[in-house]
Amino acid sequence: MAYIEMIESYKRYKTGDTVITANDGITFGIEKGELVVILGASGAGKSTVLNILGGMDTSDEGQIIIDGNDIANYNAKQLTTYRRNEVGFVFQFYNLVANLTAKENVELASEIVANAMNPEEVLKDVGLGNRMDNFPAQLSGGEQQRVAIARAVAKNPKLLLCDEPTGALDYRTGKQVLKILQDKSRLDGTTVVIVTHNAAIAPIADRLIEIHDGKVKSMKVNPQPLDIEDLEW
Ligand SMILES: Nc1ncnc2c1ncn2[C@@H]1O[C@H](COP(=O)(O)OP(=O)(O)OP(=O)(O)O)[C@@H](O)[C@H]1O
């Protein structure tokens, strides 16, 4: 069995009389340590998949197997433990706490787990060793996203889930961020899932999952993923 197995997963949203099926029987598997890109147009259901994988949302039907456990059967307390100990989440718009410094933002995450990494070391790893005492408003978008990645990585998660992590960044800073994520997968064996609507990112993936209208349209394993240095878009 693969490290992650999403099997026939459904998510429906009801607003008044209308039902939107955001995930319509999603099935895929992901191996440990892979860098996965989930590609799809706006509204395809990508964030819904990622939020369910991360235990931030629950499916209506189906199995969500993570490392042999079906988290679809977890109660709220088990989901909290799962989110806390196993998942790092990176959001499109960083979601940093504005009145805490870069270092304090990372400490927020490292303080809630047992085997956390040193916040200063992680900030150095993402190239922000000299910006630790800056507040988010004093940092560029790319720097803020690197703080957000440091915050997710500091928990030493087995699974790093990233929702449009380069969506708000320009080409060069976007590549810096992707490089950090590819290194986490290649050097540390972290399983990294990146959700995006930007098809240009697809060649860096070990595995590409395309989503259309709440369904998996295709899944391809890429034996020769592109190094970020060689990526152009
Ligand atoms: N809480 C909600 N209530 C109602 N409908 C929702 C909710 N969350 C998502 N949806 C709907 O489910 C569908 C899939 O949404 P989702 O956010 O997963 O798409 P996405 O692929 O991430 O899109 P984008 O690229 O724009 O972020 C959309 O039609 C969206 O409007």
Ligand SMILES: [Mg+2]
């Ligand atoms: Mg989304």
